[in-house]
Amino acid sequence: MSHLVTAPDMLATAAAHVDEIASTLRAANAAAAGPTCNLLAAAGDEVSAATAALFSAYGREYQAVVKQAAAFHSEFTRTLEAAGNAYAHAEAANAARVSHALDTINAPIRTLLGRAPLSPNGSSGAGGLPAIAQLAAESPITALIMGGTNNPLPDPEYVTDINKAFIQTLFPGAVSQGLFTPEQFWPVTPDLGNLTFNQSVTEGVALLNTTVNNQLALDNKVVAFGYSQSATIINNYINSLMAMGSPNPDDISFVMIGSGNNPVGGLLARFPGFYIPFLDVPFNGATPANSPYPTHIYTAQYDGIAHAPQFPLRILSDINAFMGYFYVHNTYPELMATQVDNAVPLPTSPGYTGNTQYYMFLTQDLPLL
Structure with missing residues (x-):
């Protein structure tokens, strides 16, 4: 370094x-x-x-x-x-x-504790010394904040808002930084380039993986934050990590908002296996609940991307979700830390012991109205 x-x-x-x-x-x-x-x-x-x-x-x-x-x-x-x-x-x-x-610093700690201070186990030793040594040796946390579709390089205002509302609420003291990802969706974002949704997400996964590995090499813990398209980047990244045997589960965490892969209503999770050829959009299913990585998934009620209707034949529900895309899906960066802290925890299956937690922001009015 x-x-x-x-x-x-x-x-x-x-x-x-x-x-x-x-x-x-x-x-x-x-x-x-x-x-x-x-x-x-x-x-x-x-x-x-x-x-x-x-x-x-x-x-x-x-x-x-x-x-x-x-x-x-x-x-x-x-x-x-x-x-x-x-x-x-x-x-x-x-x-x-x-x-x-x-x-010089570590030598007396090794003498007192019989081990290096970077060990995560603070159960041995006398008094409060092990806990203090563990706290002093805690790895710093870097939060990598990605934007959504049409926001490839998050500006300082966006990073600050997300950091205050989500990152510091969940990971106090973390150091946040914006992370560039393509965030293209041809033909919706022609000004950014000609990458389709799937191509953009694939490149985003590679960029996220490189940055995470660089942070781990610096002995930092990492939190990856994804919104909308970048939440799908995180979903695919989690799947790729699990396919490799889930390395570094104690050092990597995830926060997802407005995710199309949300297991509780995500549009890409509602119809797994479906594919839109012209737009290159694969409906690749829900974020795995058995992931070993601590994951927080936040969804706004009636968000047309993250909270799609369970029964698509109900026309009014479809129209409400469509309007929710325009009036709800874009409101996440405006949330305050108190709202994030008071988000409604969603129940999980009986006996669930996984590391993923689900939350919902309640919406007062129907987007349709």
Whole structure:
């Protein structure tokens, strides 16, 4: 992990690029030397001779300027290379100091507890020391906040709203950051690109997986937050993790809002196996309830995407859900922390011992009205 603002490899790359510029300038200078400095008079009269002399003078001035520019680039290249080496040495020194400091801190804790302080087991030892050591060694939590369809890169206002309402309510102290995902749905979002829903979700899963792994490599716990399309990204990501044997179940958590894969009414869960070819939308079922990852699924009542009618032949229910897409589905980011904290927990099957919890935000008025 880099502890400095400037990365040495970036400086080295920049130095190489600048050196290429200098070489190009030298080549251009050599090629232009003859044509610009040795002009012949077009005729034997005084005007032609004066014109040739004038342009030859300009050519000589150009040669002087280019030589100075090439010299500057050479010096700049050497400066960048030196800076890169300096940063690399400083980073190595910092890493050594941090490692030594951690060893110094951990040594007495190991002596007192008989183990390293990063162990999650705080049941042994005297008094409150194990619990204190565990608290001090708790890994930081990074919350990765994704947007919904047509919101590929969440802006600071969106990230702040989601962080206050959902992340801090569920994971106090977590550090939130926006995560780019395509969030395209061709032909609905032509301004973003031509990815279909399924293609966009697939790319989103890959981006989420890479970012989660990077955070785990930094010894951070991770919370992934998904809304609408990005909730489907989380659904597919959970399925892929479970297919790999469910790695790191104690370090990864999920929050989903307005999810089409919501087991209690999600549109993509209502008709598993159905597929819309033109839009490339697979109805891939509900988020698995037996996932080992702590998961919180929030749904607004009458949301046409996350709370679709159980009986689609009831026309009024369908119309209400359709209107709910426009008047309910987009309200999640406006919720306050108190509303999230007071969301209605939904009952689960008798004897259910899974790690997924379901909540609903009650809607006062029917969207149809």
